[in-house]
Amino acid sequence: MSIFGVKFLLLLVFASTVLNFTASAQPVVKIGMSTALSGPAKEIGQQLKAGAELHFNFYNQHKADDAATIELQVLDDSYEPHKTVTNARKLVYENKVDALFGVMGTPTSYAIKPILEHSKVPFLMPYTGAEFLQEPHTFNVFNLRTSYNKEAQDIVRYFVDEQKLKRVALLIQADEFGLTVEKSLTNALAERGFKPVVITRFRRNTDDIERALEQAQRYKIEGLAMVGTYTPLSKFINRAMEVGLETQYATVSFASSNELFARLKGKPKVLVTEVVPDPVICKGKLCDTFREAVRNSTLSHNEQVFEGYLNAYLLTTAIQQCELPIDSDCLLNALQQELEHNTVIREVFMLQPAQKKLPVYRSFFQ
Structure with missing residues (x-):
């Protein structure tokens, strides 16, 4: 080989090394998500994932050159706690993610509580309003949905105060x-x-509701x-309509109004409490961008795609407030600051200047 050829080969090797180093030097924030991508509740998990990816992909395509790329790692748990564990x-111990994000469900979230306590990895925007996640003292969590307690209060307010029902x-x-x-x-x-x-x-992940239907008929319920x-909820309502049980129904946001309503027959009266506004009609810059x-x-x-999208939006705005590598305390503080002061996200939830608690919305099928 000539001297020119050797020099040219060395130049190629050097250029390749520089390019590889540059590529590997690009900062990455790794986000882990365990959700139901299969099983009888898969549509919820698939839609949450799709909504999050919708924003993360946009962010990665339009971010500054020196900003971190968001890498979303998603694993399927079929809404079964042992799989979530x-x-x-x-995700935490092998893949070394910077945060867990959008985990779907109360039993699944509760099952990984020891991991959260041991690792101290931030637990962000879980798809649940369970009370044990509202103000935990042994692990780090940030919620972008109101509590199930507030949703339950709204259901009872609707049944008892507004509809004057007594047999609930x-x-x-x-x-x-x-x-x-x-x-x-x-x-x-x-x-x-x-x-x-x-x-x-x-039982979870079953639609065995016949015994419950018999009891509802026996007690002549109004709500x-x-x-x-x-x-299971849609099967119960449809079977109740078949046997002539006349009552009103209500459930919390986890059920997914979009998927529930799509499976109903006839004209039952059904309320679903929501934790995000209707994305079809909501007002604001972020609503327009989502649509x-x-x-x-x-x-x-639908609300699940929108919730996933909002979760991802708020996370990317918070990440930009922190130095890399991401520090958990900085990320959690930045998320809270963004929720309290970011006018774009507050506009979506129609929050007043001094309002900190997220509201409850309603969807009806009737």
């Missing part, structure tokens, strides 16, 4: 999710001098507050 261990029953998913909301519903009824006329239960996912992004995709304008 396996996923969380992999509960249909409860038999796990931590069901117990959490059951407690809030029972307390809200007790504040008004009532108690549930009957409490019926079914049924339901806690579960869209599959435009959805128009250029295959996604739909």
Whole structure:
């Protein structure tokens, strides 16, 4: 080989090394997400993931050259707690993510509490309003949805104060999710001098509701507050319509009004409390940006896609306030500051200047 050839080869090797070093030197913030991508509640998890990716992809394409790339690592847990534990261990201890994000569900979140306490990794925007996540003292959490307690209060307010119902029953998913909301519903009824006329239960990830339907018929209920996912709840309502049970229904946001309503037959009266405004009609810059992004995709304008999108938006704004590598305390403080002072996100939730608590919204099928 000639001297020129050797020099040229060395130049190529040097250039390749520089390019590889530059590529590897690009800052990356790793975000881990465990959610239901399969199983009977998969539409919720798929939509939360899609909404988050919608914004993260936009952010990565338009960020400054020296800004960190967001790497979202998503694992499927089928809404089963033991799978969430396996996923969380992999994400936290093997993949070394900077935060866990958008984990779906109360029993799944509760199952990884020891991992959160041990690792101190930030637990951001879980898809649950469980009370144990509202003000924890042993691990780090940030919520961008109101509590199930507030949703339960609104359901009972609707049934008792507005509709004047007296015979209210509960249909409860038999796990931590069901117990959490059951407690809030029972307390809200007790504040008004009532108690549930009957409490019926079914197992998570099943649609075994026949026994609950028999009990509801026997007790001649006027209102049924339901806690579960869209599959068993829609089956209960449709079967109740078939057997002539005339009652009003309500459930919290986790059920997904979009998926629940799509499965209903006839004209039952159903209320679903929501933790984000209707993305089709909400006002503000971010609402407009979301609708435009959805128009250029295959996604739909529903609350779960919107919630995932809002979660990702707020996270990227907070990350930009912190030096790299990301410090957990900085990230958590930045998220709280953005929620309290970012006019773009506050405009979406229609928050007043001094308002810190996120509101509850309503969707109706009737």
